[in-house]
Amino acid sequence: MNFIKKVFSKEKRNNILYIVIDSARYDAAIRAKTPNMDNFGKWEKRWSFSSWTFPSHHTYLMGMMPHTNPQGVFASEVYKKDFVKWVERSGIDDVAFKNFVPHLSLTKFLKKYNYETNAMVSMPVLNPLTNFNTAFDSFELMDNHNDFAGMIEKIDFSGENPKFYLLNLGEAHYPYRLHGEPDVPILHGVHGVFKHLDDFVAEGEFREESDKFFNMEQMKKMQNKQVECIEYIDNLIGKLFEKCPKNTWIIITSDHGELFGEGGFFGHGPIFHEKVFEIPFMEGKM
Numbered sequence: 167m168n169f170i171k172k173v174f175s176k177e178k179r180n181n182i183l184y185i186v187i188d189s190a191r192y193d194a195a196i197r198a199k200t201p202n203m204d205n206f207g208k209w210e211k212r213w214s215f216s217s218w219t220f221p222s223h224h225t226y227l228m229g230m231m232p233h234t235n236p237q238g239v240f241a242s243e244v245y246k247k248d249f250v251k252w253v254e255r256s257g258i259d260d261v262a263f264k265n266f267v268p269h270l271s272l273t274k275f276l277k278k279y280n281y282e283t284n285a286m287v288s289m290p291v292l293n294p295l296t297n298f299n300t301a302f303d304s305f306e307l308m309d310n311h312n313d314f315a316g317m318i319e320k321i322d323f324s325g326e327n328p329k330f331y332l333l334n335l336g337e338a339h340y341p342y343r344l345h346g347e348p349d350v351p352i353l354h355g356v357h358g359v360f361k362h363l364d365d366f367v368a369e370g371e372f373r374e375e376s377d378k379f380f381n382m383e384q385m386k387k388m389q390n391k392q393v394e395c396i397e398y399i400d401n402l403i404g405k406l407f408e409k410c411p412k413n414t415w416i417i418i419t420s421d422h423g424e425l426f427g428e429g430g431f432f433g434h435g436p437i438f439h440e441k442v443f444e445i446p447f448m449e450g451k452m
């Protein structure tokens with residue numbers, strides 16, 4: 167009887183596909199023509215817990231979602247509801263906050279229920295040698311910054327166990343390039359600290375970065391380009407949706423926004439500004 171119950175509950179578990187469009191602003195997602203994503207769900211405005219890639223992704227791997235900034239409630243109540251939502255996302259009965267302790271790790275939680283856990287990331291800061299790579303069966307830093315198409319090729323939902331895929335997409339991140347287009351100025355210092363980690367190891371010091379800050383015309387151009395990058399991602403997402411079995415729960419969001427001149431800022435990271443925390447979010451079952 168227990169065996170039958172176990173097999174039954176395993177069968178109804180959902181695959182989970184977690185797509186993080188790095189740096190995508192909420193208003194860029196709204197502006198972009200995204201027929202495939204619109205067909206799947208509706209963008210909500212959510213708020214990131216962090217303004218930078220690494221801590222933001224860590225929050226997601228705790229099992230927490232970008233929040234709704236609710237007023238008049240205690241934080242603990244919001245967190246509890248967020249964790250209970252994993253019942254619906256995964257199809258695992260009786261999920262509660264206690265299932266995530268003591269590790270507070272989504273991947274460790276999913277492994278307890280026989281999930282195969284996989285990550286494909288674009289940002290070097292999330293490379294497999296960091297402690298972000300915890301309880302993953304496979305973890306790959308893609309060779310190219312903008313290879314969502316390559317990720318889709320590799321995704322495979324076949325096999326006995328339910329699958330978890332975390333995808334960190336680089337297309338909408340600076341320098342917002344598709345297919346190697348060189349039409350925006352490249353400033354290595356923008357995310358160069360981690361891009362040039364190899365230089366540091368080899369030479370013992372980081373390269374001096376002396377590029378000038380962007381002007382407003384350049385920033386406007388890049389802001390428009392980010393919208394175009396989200397449209398490109400949407401086109402590919404249609405192909406990914408076709409690969410997803412019916413029992414796949416899909417989360418699409420960003421890790422933080424991006425500033426294009428507001429308040430004198432460019433980019434994200436060591437910035438406190440509303441637009442760097444405002445992000446798009448949608449989720450649901452295929």
Ligand SMILES: [Zn+2]
Nearest residue numbers: 188189219421
């Ligand atoms: Zn990021």
